[in-house]
């Protein structure tokens with residue numbers, strides 16, 4: 162087993178898989194390694210909201226291009242372009258919504274404000290307590306639990322090897338490149354891409370690099386199947402609610418409410434004290450949700466650095482090593498920024514600039 | 526309005542009720558929670574309130590005694606209450622409950638889990654036809670409602686329950702078309718030595734079998750029901766002989782019946798223990814994946830105790846004694862001197878556990894059992910997934926129960942995977958040629974029971990929602 166790869170990718174989430182496919186298409190021989198199953202990290206448990214309305218202004222061009230990638234993936238990932246409404250219930254929220262959506266529209270998202278009548282016509286079951294609502298026809302969702310299945314198939318099609326249940330526990334640099342110690346033996350590669358999501362800090366530490374990565378512990382809940390209640394993606398001015406009803410009738414509720422735990426300790430824990438207000442907010446927006454039974458709540462780790470912009474580029478201080486992660490709204494942007502990362506490693510000029518992992522994080 | 530207790534007990538079966546009683550005797554404030562209205566658990570389930578009188582059985586007598594003991598004690602019993610979430614805090618545990626559509630939180634310094642077991646049914650063609658019910662599930666019908674599964678019933682499955690169910694059907698005036706069990710008389714001879722420690726229980730079992738034989742009910746040893754026929758309701762079942770590994774051999778024969786009780790042993794309910802933070806290990810002789818628990822109910826977490834069938838299937842008699850030990854240990858953790866009392870229970874526990882484990886062994890699945898499921902058999906009832914759907918997903922590379930769940934929604938329905946995951950894990954292990962111990966159940970997710978959104982939201986004022994600072998622009 163002295164297989165030598167052009168690049169080893171640590172992490173089989175959306176970032177690692179999308180990059181691997183781009184590099185394979187460009188003629189490289191990558192291998193993807195994941196400590197668990199493909200797409201069972203953040204990429205497999207996220208709320209799946211593909212909403213431009215909740216993207217950061219500076220990331221809007223990436224999100225817009227990400228949307229095109231999702232459209233192309235289509236049914237295989239449960240993609241639906243439904244349009245989406247973001248709601249404000251208080252004067253303060255109205256102000257916040259106007260201020261934020263204006264900047265996002267300027268950045269290229271086709272966001273408009275709609276009248277209460279238009280909102281009621283489109284979403285008759287929403288509360289009548291809405292003071293203002295913005296609309297974006299590009300918004301939609303995908304089914305994140307299909308991420309693993311989807312990329313497993315795509316990697317197989319592209320003949321990209323991947324190993325599941327294969328944690329990387331040590332990395333050594335030598336003349337030929339990198340030797341990775343894994344639960345399934347050693348793996349050699351000329352280059353290395355760290356795409357380990359919320360686990361980037363310990364993975365980079367194997368190469369002696371300290372990345373200032375923190376993890377948020379986001380919570381998502383899902384109900385049993387319900388009769389049709391809503392047909393678009395519903396958000397809240399503060400970003401603390403995302404809600405959509407899937408084709409099968411289940412309603413998925415997220416919004417970044419925090420559970421507890423750390424990536425190092427394993428799975429995070431749901432906290433009743435945050436699930437409750439999250440469901441209260443959802444029910445406030447959609448009163449008929451009151452009758453729905455919640456079947457499952459779960460958490461996932463979303464990585465970030467202090468300025469909340471991506472890490473995408475060369476790993477500082479280690480030649481031939483790269484890092485991709487900490488992308489806010491990373492599910493939406495992942496398929497596109499993964500391509501950019503692949504291009505960068507292939508030696509091509511990326512279409513949009515990457516985000517230097519060696520920057521000073523406290524600038525913004 | 527959070528209530529605070531010294532000890533909270535989840536599950537008021539023989540294990541939990543006895544744990545609560547033992548701890549309360551030492552002066553601790555004990556809360557006993559169960560989703561059923563009255564204590565008794567599965568085995569000593571109380572009759573529905575609508576039934577005013579019925580002949581006594583050993584189960585009803587034991588249940589009555591237990592309910593009286595709880596009533597006469599200082600234990601605070603709260604029935605009709607589902608526990609949906611458990612959180613460990615620095616000073617103890619938060620237990621989140623649902624009663625009459627309202628959620629509440631109780632705090633306790635120590636937590637005793639006694640959630641019992643659930644039934645395992647290996648899916649066979651036609652098992653979702655109305656008229657097919659679980660073997661253990663049937664006992665709930667008898668005990669709670671004095672109802673029969675049908676007029677003419679085939680009773681099929683492993684272990685002693687098959688004889689208990691058949692003789693209960695007869696006692697309640699029903700007809701048993703046949704008793705079909707994969708176990709052979711040799712299997713039973715093999716466990717006799719372990720049963721001698723509890724001659725009382727052995728004698729009861731012998732009575733069930735004698736009653737069936739005297740009544741001329743066909744007893745098909747070493748056989749299994751392989752299919753249920755009928756559209757909309759059961760019209761008959763097919764039966765085949767099994768080899769030593771429970772692989773069907775020989776021809777199929779039909780038995781006319783309008784109902785079928787089917788079961789292949791019990792699986793410990795471990796989700797509460799998982800939420801509390803205990804890792805699982807595969808112990809087939811205990812009924813499947815279980816947390817590490819001492820005979821006296823202690824776990825690796827010093828204020829968490831586990832007892833009864835939820836710690837491994839050892840039966841009601843062992844559950845009762847392990848419950849007492851768990852309760853005494855919780856009391857000891859809180860400062861009571863109970864070491865002597867615990868030691869006194871060890872021997873009787875060992876005897877009862879030996880008996881119970883011998884019964885569990887009769888249900889321990891053998892390699893052929895899985896072949897009762899055909900490609901067209903529905904395996905996940907909530908999502909109507911057939912065996913062939915699951916095998917296709919596994920063949921495409923899904924190598925864990927989590928991966929199959931994500932890809933197919935197998936286990937994402939209202940049952941939360943309680944009824945399909947064991948069969949699915951075995952399918953994955955077989956397809957990838959890996960030991961079953963490599964394929965753990967999926968990550969547990971709260972709530973332990975479905976909770977209405979309105980109950981989670983509660984009465985709230987929008988302006989009081991604790992809305993954090995919005996994300997950076």
Ligand SMILES: Cc1cc2nc3c(=O)[nH]c(=O)nc-3n(C[C@H](O)[C@@H](O)[C@H](O)COP(=O)(O)OP(=O)(O)OC[C@H]3O[C@@H](n4cnc5c(N)ncnc54)[C@H](O)[C@@H]3O)c2cc1C
Nearest residue numbers: 536538539540560566567568608640641661833834840841
């Ligand atoms: C359906 C069924 C029928 C059975 N019938 C018999 C029988 O007739 N004879 C026999 O010898 N054995 C029977 N058994 C085996 C049974 O498990 C006994 O061995 C015995 O009941 C075990 O006692 P226990 O206290 O450990 O659990 P149980 O008696 O099962 O008690 C557990 C209790 O916990 C409660 N509970 C669990 N989770 C929650 C939660 N999240 N919130 C609130 N309450 C919760 C349940 O309602 C239950 O009352 C049966 C098992 C099953 C599954």
Ligand SMILES: Cc1cc2nc3c(=O)[nH]c(=O)nc-3n(C[C@H](O)[C@H](O)[C@H](O)COP(=O)(O)OP(=O)(O)OC[C@H]3O[C@@H](n4cnc5c(N)ncnc54)[C@H](O)[C@@H]3O)c2cc1C
Nearest residue numbers: 172174176196202203204207210329358461490491492493
């Ligand atoms: C609950 C939640 C909801 C979210 N909702 C949305 C949303 O609605 N819309 C949106 O656009 N974004 C959302 N996000 C963000 C989005 O999910 C993430 O930005 C994105 O999935 C990150 O992808 P990733 O590949 O970087 O990380 P991950 O998907 O976490 O992948 C990292 C992988 O690395 C593996 N790994 C780690 N360490 C090692 C090691 N040592 N060896 C081998 N493998 C290793 C892990 O097993 C994991 O599979 C949400 C995030 C969460 C957690």
